Amino acid sequence: MNHRLPAICTLILFGVCLLFAITPVRKTANNNSARTAGKDSRVHLLHADKLYFDERLHQTAQFLVGNVRFSHEGTLMYCDSALFYEASNSFDAYGNVRMLQGDTLTLTSDVLYYNGIDRLARARYNVVLKHLKTTLYTDSLDYDRIYDLGYFFEGGRLLDQGNELTSDWGEYQPSTRQAVFNYNVRLVNPEPPEPPKTVLVSDTLYYNTNTAIAHVVGPSNIENGESHIYSELGYYNTKTDESYMLNRSILTNEGKRLTGDSVVWNGAAKTGEAFGNFIYTDTENKNMLSGNYCYYVDSIGYCEAYDSAMVIDFSQKDTLFAHADTFKVFTYYIDTDSMYRVLHAYRKVRAFREDMQAVCDSMVYNSQDSCLVMYYDPILWQNGQQMLGEEIRSFFNDSTLDSVQVLRQALSVEKIDSIHYNQIAGHEMHFYFQNGEMYLSTTHGNVYFNYYPFNEDSVMVEMNHTETTLLKLYIQNSKVDYVWMPAATGIMYPVPMIPPDELYLSNFAWFDYIRPTDKMDVFNWRGKKAGSELKKSVQRVAPKQKLSDIKQ
Numbered sequence: 001m002n003h004r005l006p007a008i009c010t011l012i013l014f015g016v017c018l019l020f021a022i023t024p025v026r027k028t029a030n031n032n033s034a035r036t037a038g039k040d041s042r043v044h045l046l047h048a049d050k051l052y053f054d055e056r057l058h059q060t061a062q063f064l065v066g067n068v069r070f071s072h073e074g075t076l077m078y079c080d081s082a083l084f085y086e087a088s089n090s091f092d093a094y095g096n097v098r099m100l101q102g103d104t105l106t107l108t109s110d111v112l113y114y115n116g117i118d119r120l121a122r123a124r125y126n127v128v129l130k131h132l133k134t135t136l137y138t139d140s141l142d143y144d145r146i147y148d149l150g151y152f153f154e155g156g157r158l159l160d161q162g163n164e165l166t167s168d169w170g171e172y173q174p175s176t177r178q179a180v181f182n183y184n185v186r187l188v189n190p191e192p193p194e195p196p197k198t199v200l201v202s203d204t205l206y207y208n209t210n211t212a213i214a215h216v217v218g219p220s221n222i223e224n225g226e227s228h229i230y231s232e233l234g235y236y237n238t239k240t241d242e243s244y245m246l247n248r249s250i251l252t253n254e255g256k257r258l259t260g261d262s263v264v265w266n267g268a269a270k271t272g273e274a275f276g277n278f279i280y281t282d283t284e285n286k287n288m289l290s291g292n293y294c295y296y297v298d299s300i301g302y303c304e305a306y307d308s309a310m311v312i313d314f315s316q317k318d319t320l321f322a323h324a325d326t327f328k329v330f331t332y333y334i335d336t337d338s339m340y341r342v343l344h345a346y347r348k349v350r351a352f353r354e355d356m357q358a359v360c361d362s363m364v365y366n367s368q369d370s371c372l373v374m375y376y377d378p379i380l381w382q383n384g385q386q387m388l389g390e391e392i393r394s395f396f397n398d399s400t401l402d403s404v405q406v407l408r409q410a411l412s413v414e415k416i417d418s419i420h421y422n423q424i425a426g427h428e429m430h431f432y433f434q435n436g437e438m439y440l441s442t443t444h445g446n447v448y449f450n451y452y453p454f455n456e457d458s459v460m461v462e463m464n465h466t467e468t469t470l471l472k473l474y475i476q477n478s479k480v481d482y483v484w485m486p487a488a489t490g491i492m493y494p495v496p497m498i499p500p501d502e503l504y505l506s507n508f509a510w511f512d513y514i515r516p517t518d519k520m521d522v523f524n525w526r527g528k529k530a531g532s533e534l535k536k537s538v539q540r541v542a543p544k545q546k547l548s549d550i551k552q
Contacts, residue, residue, distance in 0.1 A: 043089050043116040044071045048082075061085055068093070072116050075145070076100045079112065089116035097123070099143075105174055106130045107143060107150075119145035127152075131174045134160045134209045148175040156181075160209045163238050164191035167205070177210040187214055189238050198267065199223045200236060212238045216245075224267040227253045227298075231263070241267035253298060257281040260294070270298040280305070286315035289327065301331025301341065308523065311343075315399040322351040323522035324363070332368075340368035349374070350522040355436070356401075357381045357516045360392070370396040377528060380404065381515055382438070383478070386413045387429070388509070404431040410443065411507055416452055416460065420495075423450040423505045424471065437478070443471040448505050451480070452495075463498050466490035 045051075049066025057063070061083040070077040070084075070091060080095030092113050099107040099121060107130075109123035121143040123129075129136040129143070129150055138156035143149070151171035158165040158172070158179060165188075167181035187200035187207070203218035214236045222229040222236060222243060229252075234245030243265045245251075251258040251265055251272055261276030273295045274280070280289040280296075280303070291309035296302060306326040313320040324345035333339045345363040361376035371393060374380070378392040390408040394401060406412070406429040414422040427445025431438055443449075449466040468488035474481050493502065514526050 041073065041089070041116065043084075043086075043091060043114070045069075045084055046071050046076075058083065060087055070114075072114075073119075073145075074102070077112070077114065090114055099123075101145075104132055107141075109141070121145065129172065131172075131177075132209070134158065134172070134177070136172055147173075149173045158207075159191055160207075161212045161238065162190040163207075163212065164188045165205070165207060172209075177208055179207045179209065181205045181207065187236075187238070189241075197224065198236075198238070198241065214238060224265075227251065227265065227267065227270075229263070229265060234263075243267070255282065255284045257283070258294065258296075272296050272298070278305075286313065288312040288314070291327075296329075299334075301329070301334045301339075303327075303329040310522065311345075313399075318354045319519075320351060320353045320356075321519040321522055322349065322358075322363075324349045340366065342366050342368075348525045350516050350525065352516040352519050352522050355383060358392075359511075359514050359516070370399075370402075372396070379511055379514065380406075384415050386415075386511065387411070387431070388511070389428070401433050401436060403433060405429070406431075409507070411505075411509065412441070412443075413508065413510055415510070415512075419503070420452055420460065420463075421450070421504070421508070421510065422452060423508055424448070424473075425505050425507055426471070438475050440475065441473045445469065447471045447485075449490075450502075450505060451483075453480075460495055462495060463493045463502075464490060465493065465502060 045064070046069040048064040048068045050064070052063050054063060064082040064084055066080070068079050068082045070082075076099070077093060078096070078098040079093035082094065083092045085091060090113075092111070094111055097109045097112040099112065107121065107123055107127070109127040110125035111123070113122040113124075114120070123141045123143065125139055127138045127141045129141060136150070136152070136156060136158045138152040138154065140154045141150055141152045149171060150173075151169075153169050155168055156166065156170050158170070165179070165181060165186070167185040168183035170179060170181040172179045182204050185202040185205045187202075187205065188196045189198040190196065200214060200216070200220060200222045202216050202220035204216070205220070206215035206217065207213070216231060216234055216236070218232060220231050220234075222231070224241070229243055229245060229249060231245035231247065231249035233247045234243060234249060236243045243263070245263045245265075246261070248259060248261060249263040251263050258272060258274050258278065258280045260274030260278035262274070264273040266272070274293070276292055278291060278294045280294055282288070289303070289305050289309065289311055291305045292307035294303065294305045296304070304327065309324060309327050311322040311327060322345065325347035326345070328344045328346075330342045330344070331339065332342070343365040347361060349358070349360045349363045351358040358374060358378065358380045360374035360378035363372065363374050365372040374392045377388075379386065379388045380392050380394075381387075387404065387406050387410075389406040389410040393405040393407070395403045408428060410426050410429040412424040412429060416422065424443050424447070426443035426447040428443070430442045432440040447468045447470065449464070449468070449471055451464045451466070452460050453462065453464065455461055466485070466488050467490060468485045470486055472484040474484070493499070511528065514528065516522050
């Protein structure tokens with residue numbers, strides 16, 4: 001027996017330890033929350049005009065009537081009448097319910113169900129939550145005091161700093177001043193009854209009452225006067241009326257559409273910016289602008305774009321594509337009948353259209369006179385013809401090419417084969433078009449002309465080399481029909497007997513290696529080979545006569 005006693009005690013001790021190991025300990029709100037450790041977490045009844053207990057009506061509740069006041073962990077609650085469940089540390093409040101938390105938060109409602117263990121207040125009917133300058137209206141609100149979070153689920157309306165926000169479901173956290181709204185979200189600025197300047201409609205919206213910044217994270221539409229923004233991710237500052245939208249957001253304004261990886265819009269200043277693969281479309285004028293950066297001011301009609309910038313004009317049967325390092329658009333006499341725009345293209349300009357291509361250093365287009373001017377080594381190709389000079393001016397009639405002027409050191413070259421070229425050189429040239437086809441060209445000043453006529457069998461038999469002061473070529477069906485010139489000197493060479501030094505004019509140049517080949521080739525800059533650039537001619541001016549030079 002003496003030997004069995006230690007063994008029996010050991011078994012009993014092991015069994016007790018095992019029992020404690022497998023028996024769960026029930027956790028309460030007190031041992032779950034470190035902040036309440038050592039504090040009194042009971043709901044205290046501070047006052048009631050009348051208190052009674054009626055077991056027939058309720059076995060555990062105390063009936064409170066008249067000026068009822070409760071206190072729980074620094075929060076005061078008032079009502080007209082209440083049922084107090086002291087055992088479960090909770091109460092139901094009715095009539096003129098008010099909950100005061102510090103001096104910044106007030107909750108009022110018709111009914112309030114409060115659980116002191118979970119620190120959860122459930123307010124119902126005519127609920128108003130006020131925090132600093134923010135007011136939330138709803139009919140059903142649950143306010144969790146542990147997480148300092150109030151959420152509604154049967155529709156709510158929040159007023160803050162002149163903004164009105166409504167949604168089917170939402171939440172508000174006073175400590176962070178962050179609100180979240182879901183389902184049928186609508187933000188109006190300013191709040192009614194003022195007429196709205198901005199209306200934001202979304203599926204999901206985050207709103208901070210401290211910064212008054214709305215953060216959209218779902219399909220959203222922002223209306224601001226004539227401007228409309230569609231975005232699925234971005235920010236809207238209701239104080240400054242600025243929007244910063246991501247994920248290929250779209251801004252439309254009076255027939256103009258701007259899409260970019262990110263879009264910035266200032267509604268007050270009417271300025272917009274787009275970053276990353278933007279596309280700006282003007283449906284009225286049938287043109288587009290694309291690139292990686294765009295900035296425009298709507299009030300003055302100014303726009304600039306650079307970084308892979310391209311202008312696309314689709315007003316004609318064939319679309320024109322043009323690239324430059326920088327594009328700028330200026331609008332004059334805006335919002336008047338005399339309004340016109342001027343487009344500037346700077347550095348490394350290249351343009352492509354199926355029937356026409358161009359290269360130059362800088363370009364200006366003026367819508368007032370429909371004139372496009374190319375500067376600094378400009379070259380223009382139309383089908384098989386190349387035109388170049390110090391400056392080229394193109395005039396349009398209803399977006400259709402009407403005439404072209406090539407000024408100073410003008411040269412026109414038409415390729416026949418790899419050796420033979422029709423060539424005209426002069427001080428300046430004028431080309432006239434009808435329905436997109438050239439019908440007349442004139443050349444003025446020190447004209448040199450190498451021309452290869454064809455016989456009836458379309459065989460090239462001779463070359464006509466002519467020098468004159470004025471040359472007119474009448475063209476029909478893309479062929480020279482008639483040549484006119486005043487007194488001239490020249491010579492006819494049979495093709496086999498053309499001297500090698502007479503094949504080409506002294507300033508002949510064929511820049512086919514520069515010519516853009518397609519719409520994407522406009523991004524590939526190819527300059528003239530060294531030494532082939534035009535040297536700008538000096539325009540000399542006669543000296544002004546002085547009175548002292550006049551002899552009496």
